[in-house]
Amino acid sequence: MLIRDFLASGLPSISFEFFPPKSDEAVAQLERTISELSELQPSYVSVTYGAGGSTRERTIDVVSRIKRDAGIESMAHLTCVGSTREELAHVIQRLVDSGVQNILALRGDPPKGESAFQAVEGGFRNANELVAFIRQLHNNTISVGAAAYPEKHVECGNPAVDLANLKRKVDDGADFLVTQLFFDNHHYWQFVERARLAGITVPIIPGIWPITNVAQVERLTTTCGATLPFKLASELDKRRNDPAAVMRLGVAHATLQCIDLLIGGAPGLHFYTMNRSHATRDIYNALRAINLVGQNTPSKA
Numbered sequence: 001m002l003i004r005d006f007l008a009s010g011l012p013s014i015s016f017e018f019f020p021p022k023s024d025e026a027v028a029q030l031e032r033t034i035s036e037l038s039e040l041q042p043s044y045v046s047v048t049y050g051a052g053g054s055t056r057e058r059t060i061d062v063v064s065r066i067k068r069d070a071g072i073e074s075m076a077h078l079t080c081v082g083s084t085r086e087e088l089a090h091v092i093q094r095l096v097d098s099g100v101q102n103i104l105a106l107r108g109d110p111p112k113g114e115s116a117f118q119a120v121e122g123g124f125r126n127a128n129e130l131v132a133f134i135r136q137l138h139n140n141t142i143s144v145g146a147a148a149y150p151e152k153h154v155e156c157g158n159p160a161v162d163l164a165n166l167k168r169k170v171d172d173g174a175d176f177l178v179t180q181l182f183f184d185n186h187h188y189w190q191f192v193e194r195a196r197l198a199g200i201t202v203p204i205i206p207g208i209w210p211i212t213n214v215a216q217v218e219r220l221t222t223t224c225g226a227t228l229p230f231k232l233a234s235e236l237d238k239r240r241n242d243p244a245a246v247m248r249l250g251v252a253h254a255t256l257q258c259i260d261l262l263i264g265g266a267p268g269l270h271f272y273t274m275n276r277s278h279a280t281r282d283i284y285n286a287l288r289a290i291n292l293v294g295q296n297t298p299s300k301a
Contacts, residue, residue, distance in 0.1 A: 001073045002143035003102045004175035006043055007203045013043035013268030014284070014293055015075075015205070018275055020047060020058030029275055030062070034070055036277040040284050041294075043268065044073040046104060046178075056091065064098035075145065076100050079108025080130050084122035088130070089137060096138065104145040104178065105130040105169075117155075128168040135173035146174040148204060150182050150191035154225030163198055176202050178270050181209035181220075183253070184229045185260050192301050203267035204301055208257060210271070210279035211250030214240045251279050255286045262292045266301045 006013055016037050021027040034045075047063040049055060063076040076095050078088070095103065107117060107127040119125040124133065127146055134144050146169040152162040166177070177200075182188055188206050195204060211217045214236050221228055228236070232253060239245040258269055271280045287293045 001044075001101065002175075003044055003073070003075060003145065004143040006073075007176055007267055012262055012266070012293070013205065013270075014040070015268065015270045016042050016045045016273050016280060017270060018045060018047050018062065018273060020055040020062050021275070022055075026275070033273065033275050033277040034066060034072075037273070037280060038070050038072055040281065042072060044075055044102065046075040046077060046270075049077040049079050049106070049108070060091070060094055060098065063095070063100055067099050073102070074100055075102035075104055077104045077106060078130065078134075079106045080119065080124040080127065081108035081117070082120055082123075084120060085124070085133065086122070088124075088133065092134060092137060092142075096142070101141070102143045102145070103134060104147070105134060105174070106147055126165070126168075128165070128172045131169050131174050132172040143175050144173055145176050145178055146170070148177040148179045148191070148195070149225070150179050150187040151225055151227060153180075154223070159194075163194060166195065167198055167200055170200050170202055174202060176267075177204045179204060179207045180224060180226060181207045181272055182226050183209075183211075183232060183257070184227070185257055185264075187227075188261065188266070189264065205268045205270050206257075206261050206266050206301075207270045207272060208254055208283075209274075210254040210283060211236065212247050212274075212276070212279055213243070214246055247279065251282045254279070255283045258283060258287055259290070259292060262287070264301070 018030060021030045045066055047059050049059050059076060063074045066072050067074040078091065105127055124130050131144055131146060134142055148166055149162060152159040156162040179188065192204050217228070235249055236246060239249060261269065273280050284293060
């Protein structure tokens with residue numbers, strides 16, 4: 001199934017993001033998570049791609065197995081980092097040959113130890129070039145997604161420039177957008193409004209990250225540029241030494257985010273699971289209890 005076709009139905013998509021495991025223990029954890037979350041019948045799941053293509057083989061393996069063995073539609077992340085056009089074409093063909101029809105095209109983060117992105121000779125500098133390349137090779141047989149940043153990309157100093165960069169991704173063939181995580185829905189709604197005014201008409205799927213660890217979210221917001229609302233940050237700090245309380249607050253906050261997003265017409269929800277199922281399952285079950293998921297409710301954003 002092409003993700004763009006599902007989104008065209010107007011039904012809200014529910015998707016989960018995983019990263020390739022690095023150890024036998026992590027493999028077992030991921031398998032448990034996939035098994036538990038597959039019961040929720042997600043629209044699709046996605047699998048990330050390590051800096052510099054460091055998890056390339058594991059990404060291809062995991063995304064292929066999810067579709068083949070679990071029967072869940074899957075989307076592979078693909079980055080420009082450290083790869084030539086020829087290498088990327090080979091990876092794309094391997095994904096297609098394994099039955100994967102959806103790719104999230106990203107520029108990618110610099111490899112560990114490097115502070116800035118550098119395109120390799122014969123490679124791409126920006127995500128829009130990768131989007132156009134996939135379209136050139138496979139036309140519309142692949143559904144291509146791209147990343148969007150409600151609070152702008154952390155490396156971009158000007159939100160107008162960031163929006164212009166996003167418009168190029170769409171103009172070059174992106175079917176839909178998945179946003180960076182955010183903790184204040186105002187950022188998402190204002191971003192969607194700016195995107196529409198800029199002529200971006202494709203679905204913009206909000207990315208949701210349920211907070212389960214205070215130190216982790218503090219590191220994450222530093223590196224990705226997302227901000228914590230002051231009241232939420234204060235309540236998290238009060239619970240810093242009580243993991244169960246942090247989990248309850250994180251799930252409650254994310255659930256309220258999801259309710260507002262779906263009622264407001266967001267085209268779906270993309271959960272950053274960190275390869276854990278508990279928080280995402282709790283949120284999904286709360287949404288199902290009030291009939292916001294699994295229903296024939298058309299979306300607008």
